Amino acid sequence: MAILVIAEHDNASLKAATLNTVSAAAKLGGEIHVLVAGANCAAAAAEAAKVAGVAKVRVADAAHYESQTAENLAALVVANAAGYTHILAPSTAIGKNVAPRVAALLDVAQISDIVAVESADTFVRPIYAGNAMATVKSADAVKVLTVRTTAFEAAGQGGAAAVEAVAAGADLGLTSVKGRELTKSARPELGAAKIIVSGGRGLGNSENYHKLLEPLADALGAALGASRAAVDAGYVPNDYQVGQTGKIVAPQLYIAVGISGAIQHLAGMKDSKVIVAINKDPEAPIFQVADYGLVGDLFEVVPELAKAVG
Amino acid sequence: MKILVPVKRVVDYNVKVRVKADGTGVDIANVKMSMNPFDEIAVEEAVRLKEAGVASEVVAVSCGVAACQETIRAAMAIGADRGILVESDAELQPLAVAKLLKALCDKEQPTVVICGKQAIDDDSNQTGQMLAALMGWPQATFASKVQLGDGVATVTREIDGGLETVETKLPAVVTTDLRLNEPRYATLPNIMKAKKKPLDTVKPADLGVDVAPRLATLKVAEPPKRSAGVRVADVAQLVDKLKNEAKVI
Amino acid sequence: MSHYTAPIRDMQFVMRELAGLDEVAKLPGCEEVSPDLVDAILDEANKFASEVLAPLNRTGDQEGAKWDNGKVTTAPGWRDAYKQFTEAGWTAVACEPEFGGQGLPKLIATAVMEMWKAANMAFSLCPMLTNGAIEAITLSGTDEQKAAYLPKMVSGEWTGTMNLTEPQAGSDLAAVRTRAEPQGDGTYRIFGQKIFITYGEHDMTDNIVHLVLARLPDAPEGVKGISLFVVPKFLLNADGTPGARNDVHCVSIEHKLGIHASPTCVLAFGDNGGAIGTLVGEPNRGLEYMFIMMNEARFAVGMEGVALAERAYQHALAYAKDRIQGTEMGVRGGPKVSIIRHPDVRRMLMSMKSQTEAMRALAYVVAAANDAAHRSADAAVRAENQAFVDLMIPVVKGWSTENSIDVASTGVQVHGGMGFIEETGAAQHLRDARITTIYEGTTAIQANDLIGRKIAREGGVTVKALAAEMRGVLAQLAEQQGDAFVAIRKSLESGIAALESAVEYIVATYGKDIKAASVGSVPFLKLLGIVSGGWLMARAALVSARRLAEGSDDEFYKTKLVTARFYADHILSQAPGLSYAVVNGAAGALELDEAQF
Ligand SMILES: Cc1cc2nc3c(=O)[nH]c(=O)nc-3n(C[C@H](O)[C@H](O)[C@H](O)COP(=O)(O)OP(=O)(O)OC[C@H]3O[C@@H](n4cnc5c(N)ncnc54)[C@H](O)[C@@H]3O)c2cc1C
Numbered sequence A: 001m002a003i004l005v006i007a008e009h010d011n012a013s014l015k016a017a018t019l020n021t022v023s024a025a026a027k028l029g030g031e032i033h034v035l036v037a038g039a040n041c042a043a044a045a046a047e048a049a050k051v052a053g054v055a056k057v058r059v060a061d062a063a064h065y066e067s068q069t070a071e072n073l074a075a076l077v078v079a080n081a082a083g084y085t086h087i088l089a090p091s092t093a094i095g096k097n098v099a100p101r102v103a104a105l106l107d108v109a110q111i112s113d114i115v116a117v118e119s120a121d122t123f124v125r126p127i128y129a130g131n132a133m134a135t136v137k138s139a140d141a142v143k144v145l146t147v148r149t150t151a152f153e154a155a156g157q158g159g160a161a162a163v164e165a166v167a168a169g170a171d172l173g174l175t176s177v178k179g180r181e182l183t184k185s186a187r188p189e190l191g192a193a194k195i196i197v198s199g200g201r202g203l204g205n206s207e208n209y210h211k212l213l214e215p216l217a218d219a220l221g222a223a224l225g226a227s228r229a230a231v232d233a234g235y236v237p238n239d240y241q242v243g244q245t246g247k248i249v250a251p252q253l254y255i256a257v258g259i260s261g262a263i264q265h266l267a268g269m270k271d272s273k274v275i276v277a278i279n280k281d282p283e284a285p286i287f288q289v290a291d292y293g294l295v296g297d298l299f300e301v302v303p304e305l306a307k308a309v310g
Numbered sequence B: 001m002k003i004l005v006p007v008k009r010v011v012d013y014n015v016k017v018r019v020k021a022d023g024t025g026v027d028i029a030n031v032k033m034s035m036n037p038f039d040e041i042a043v044e045e046a047v048r049l050k051e052a053g054v055a056s057e058v059v060a061v062s063c064g065v066a067a068c069q070e071t072i073r074a075a076m077a078i079g080a081d082r083g084i085l086v087e088s089d090a091e092l093q094p095l096a097v098a099k100l101l102k103a104l105c106d107k108e109q110p111t112v113v114i115c116g117k118q119a120i121d122d123d124s125n126q127t128g129q130m131l132a133a134l135m136g137w138p139q140a141t142f143a144s145k146v147q148l149g150d151g152v153a154t155v156t157r158e159i160d161g162g163l164e165t166v167e168t169k170l171p172a173v174v175t176t177d178l179r180l181n182e183p184r185y186a187t188l189p190n191i192m193k194a195k196k197k198p199l200d201t202v203k204p205a206d207l208g209v210d211v212a213p214r215l216a217t218l219k220v221a222e223p224p225k226r227s228a229g230v231r232v233a234d235v236a237q238l239v240d241k242l243k244n245e246a247k248v249i
Numbered sequence C: 001m002s003h004y005t006a007p008i009r010d011m012q013f014v015m016r017e018l019a020g021l022d023e024v025a026k027l028p029g030c031e032e033v034s035p036d037l038v039d040a041i042l043d044e045a046n047k048f049a050s051e052v053l054a055p056l057n058r059t060g061d062q063e064g065a066k067w068d069n070g071k072v073t074t075a076p077g078w079r080d081a082y083k084q085f086t087e088a089g090w091t092a093v094a095c096e097p098e099f100g101g102q103g104l105p106k107l108i109a110t111a112v113m114e115m116w117k118a119a120n121m122a123f124s125l126c127p128m129l130t131n132g133a134i135e136a137i138t139l140s141g142t143d144e145q146k147a148a149y150l151p152k153m154v155s156g157e158w159t160g161t162m163n164l165t166e167p168q169a170g171s172d173l174a175a176v177r178t179r180a181e182p183q184g185d186g187t188y189r190i191f192g193q194k195i196f197i198t199y200g201e202h203d204m205t206d207n208i209v210h211l212v213l214a215r216l217p218d219a220p221e222g223v224k225g226i227s228l229f230v231v232p233k234f235l236l237n238a239d240g241t242p243g244a245r246n247d248v249h250c251v252s253i254e255h256k257l258g259i260h261a262s263p264t265c266v267l268a269f270g271d272n273g274g275a276i277g278t279l280v281g282e283p284n285r286g287l288e289y290m291f292i293m294m295n296e297a298r299f300a301v302g303m304e305g306v307a308l309a310e311r312a313y314q315h316a317l318a319y320a321k322d323r324i325q326g327t328e329m330g331v332r333g334g335p336k337v338s339i340i341r342h343p344d345v346r347r348m349l350m351s352m353k354s355q356t357e358a359m360r361a362l363a364y365v366v367a368a369a370n371d372a373a374h375r376s377a378d379a380a381v382r383a384e385n386q387a388f389v390d391l392m393i394p395v396v397k398g399w400s401t402e403n404s405i406d407v408a409s410t411g412v413q414v415h416g417g418m419g420f421i422e423e424t425g426a427a428q429h430l431r432d433a434r435i436t437t438i439y440e441g442t443t444a445i446q447a448n449d450l451i452g453r454k455i456a457r458e459g460g461v462t463v464k465a466l467a468a469e470m471r472g473v474l475a476q477l478a479e480q481q482g483d484a485f486v487a488i489r490k491s492l493e494s495g496i497a498a499l500e501s502a503v504e505y506i507v508a509t510y511g512k513d514i515k516a517a518s519v520g521s522v523p524f525l526k527l528l529g530i531v532s533g534g535w536l537m538a539r540a541a542l543v544s545a546r547r548l549a550e551g552s553d554d555e556f557y558k559t560k561l562v563t564a565r566f567y568a569d570h571i572l573s574q575a576p577g578l579s580y581a582v583v584n585g586a587a588g589a590l591e592l593d594e595a596q597f
């Protein structure tokens, strides 16, 4: 029994998502092979060979795998699927694009975004935007899975897998990538952001708000929010306001800086996955909802934090 | 050019679903149902293509219970020309739906199928890709811009960290992301007209498709609750927790 | 933030189970109406109401409409929303197909209207007044007037207004002084000042069509001397497009307690030689036409009561679930709980909810009767339904609006101190509701109409028939098992008895002592509303029990049963007290000499 992990990489290097996927694969029990399909992707393949737990790296190196379009990639996976009980890809744009195509070509179901492995055929995955967790069991001979990377540890280093070339398939010529525009500037919008850095009256004035919070937000790729007191005091415009009478947000991470945690503020952010509070008052109510509370002077803590995550 | 748009009937996005006490699923009895929002975007895109003179006909398809007719009518109210209901009371998983759609594509011969990228109930994000696989067509998923040319589609896709522009041969499957467009409000005259547009009903058996589920749901549970918070001593510990315990940065 | 979602389930229930949507669908001209069409319309209207209109409600209140040198700028977002509203065809729901309307029954239009009003009452007034003007022209206009104005008004391209009120003529329209001078070419020049004209001026459309009450030179005094004119803001060119500016100008707008975003205008006609208008219908019959149309407008204002009550309830409910205060009664050392756990907060919420549902039920039943009154092929059916509609319009108007103030006020109370703070938004509903008992005829005017024209004049025939119909439900209630039905039946029975004795008193007293009868007119109006609401809530309970017995486990039916019981115990139980006031209350009200006040 062997397991195939479709590597996420950019030819030059392996993406971290692959490591989490390898960890998920390791929970299934079986020899783990990693498929690196790319163009001039030897460096990525070499990295994959060093991942702990990987038994074999299979490399398909051809120009038409350069951008890992789903059509060519899926055909390659299917051509090499024999002998595998499981085929895994991370739940990334590439993984989500290719895995269902592979599954359909194999005439098996695909299981998306697994967060836990119960057994070789039983998995846990979120449904209804994470408001419920379903445990599903597959009756198919081959299980094609995508893996929610945040739910699994990253596999360590120290492996020494054999690297083996795989014959490239034909270029199907169905899709070609014309260009990519990778954004790295503007902050995400408050409602859609995965991370929000939010500031309150503790910041003292508008200048401090920007001087302290912007570097932290930039380092985290976060959106900026504010308490009403901060908005009222003119630190930021009112569309920054989070709370009962402002925006309701539920990011993965909400960092409340100098915010006391009034009930009206909490109403707008209490569904955030992880809440961090930075406040000098140990009795501030915000600490009652915070997963991680740091009692301290924000003027010291915030720059330090920005540096640590930058 | 004909465009086929699959539309799914799902629990309305405003409804916060509750897990049933017996853990067999979520309680959707008497809950408001609506068209999957991504599918609404797909219908809107198809109708815009028709209004721009690029497409000549927009066909909305829904697979599921009889009430999916409402979803098809909603698509017609936005501007789809006719509808096909593949009626089945069985649980239809993405592979089965893809097979049903394939059978319809074989019959209807659309140039483009525009699907929502995922349904907000099972969050699978599979059907469009599977259909493309079964048809042997290219796929342009997570589209934020679609241009149809002669035999090719130019699609801007939302990928991790940015955008990617691809050219695909037609026929193809496109799946929609949120930023592709903002669906219009159906107008009252169009809601009324939708009533009169043709809607055919077929059964999976008529299409020769076996829709038996491949996955069994053993249990549905509430997501884990927030664990009691902790105080961290300093920035270093905070960063460590965020990286390694919460895994949010 | 206050969200609004239309109570679609209750709307469907009332339409189908109480108002007889199926029967309405059988009426001539309603062939297209089917449950799924209705559902599709409700769904889409809800989307528009909750996503487009509701978010503007608060900013509209804060910013209001602005007047500058004769021009009125509507609140931010209004123009866009209005454009979307017209493009989506919502102006035309019940209008005549001949002029571009959808010709849908009033019952459907009513549910849709409730959504606009609940989402954003200040906005909803514009299409409401336009509808009134459309109605007046449709009923009494000439073919030329219809062709010139109706298509544009039905599509929403132009809006309409109703110009009745003048500084000295409010409730008493006989005092209207605005003059109309014939030009000899079929047109008239209008001179005078109208006040309180809703959407009399705004920036959302290219033209505004004013319907104006005025007197001809040779007109008799009083109500029999008032004629109706159509006076456009811009005169029409030969091709029907807006041309020269007419001599009607907005002199100022009012600063108000509520509906800040609805411009309430002072309009000056004829400052520069006369505003040109044309006569609608025959001379001196303007008030008569207005009254036909006013039924519609009064009903619509009644719907404002229903809508605001619903909105206030939704607002208060969300807060009550969220606000943590105190521990649960009877639980020692228990955790802090949401205030919805406190018995008095529950009582408040239930009183809001049950009254809102009862008002909705009555309004929709009247809407369906209105459809039958207009569309039935059978003249007897038409007449019977018209009598019921005529009887109940003042009740829908007066009772629903008076209640909406109470309900919105209770909503403030649920919020505690926060309710008194504008930011919470609860106070806006109360402020907005406050106008509804005043315009389109104050509650007193409704009540005068009710006991005079609608009851005393015909010896109470229609209202007695209604009471008899209500009695029919008692037998059905008696067949049901359980405490709830015993309570509902008892309360309904004494409510009907209270109504009957009040009717007897009014019929007997009106002719000989109109003042004594009139002291009780508003209490009587409330009495009739409360008992009618109780009757319909009882019917709702019966339907729910039947559905549950058939095997449904829909929470909706279970909730309805409890709500009906609450209504019977807490609201319907007030009927005997009101009846007592009607029958015995004259002396105390009339005895004081003016100087003694
Ligand atoms: C009707 C109504 C609606 C409302 N809606 C909202 C809403 O939508 N959103 C909202 O946010 N609020 C809302 N409020 C206001 C809310 O009640 C609070 O007043 C507000 O949230 C307080 O903002 P704050 O936490 O920034 O300020 P404060 O309560 O003043 O808290 C400032 C915090 O900063 C800390 N601090 C100060 N200096 C430092 C330092 N050097 N280092 C670290 N910490 C420091 C203090 O210990 C304190 O905890 C509403 C209020 C009402 C009445």
Ligand SMILES: Cc1cc2nc3c(=O)[nH]c(=O)nc-3n(C[C@H](O)[C@H](O)[C@H](O)COP(=O)(O)OP(=O)(O)OC[C@H]3O[C@@H](n4cnc5c(N)ncnc54)[C@H](O)[C@@H]3O)c2cc1C
Pocket (backbone or CB within 6 Å): C129, C162, C163, C164, C165, C169, C170, C171, C172, C195, C196, C197, C198, C199, C256, C264, C435, C438, C439, C440, C441, C442, C443, C444, C445, C448
């Ligand atoms: C915001 C707003 C919008 C309006 N929009 C319009 C509009 O678009 N077009 C338009 O023409 N008018 C409009 N009006 C005017 C409205 O219809 C009148 O204000 C209303 O009819 C009451 O008249 P009044 O203000 O003169 O009050 P009055 O008639 O002076 O009434 C004062 C009090 O006396 C009572 N009363 C008066 N007569 C009697 C009676 N016979 N029996 C018992 N009680 C009596 C009333 O009930 C009231 O309590 C609007 C008013 C407002 C405030």
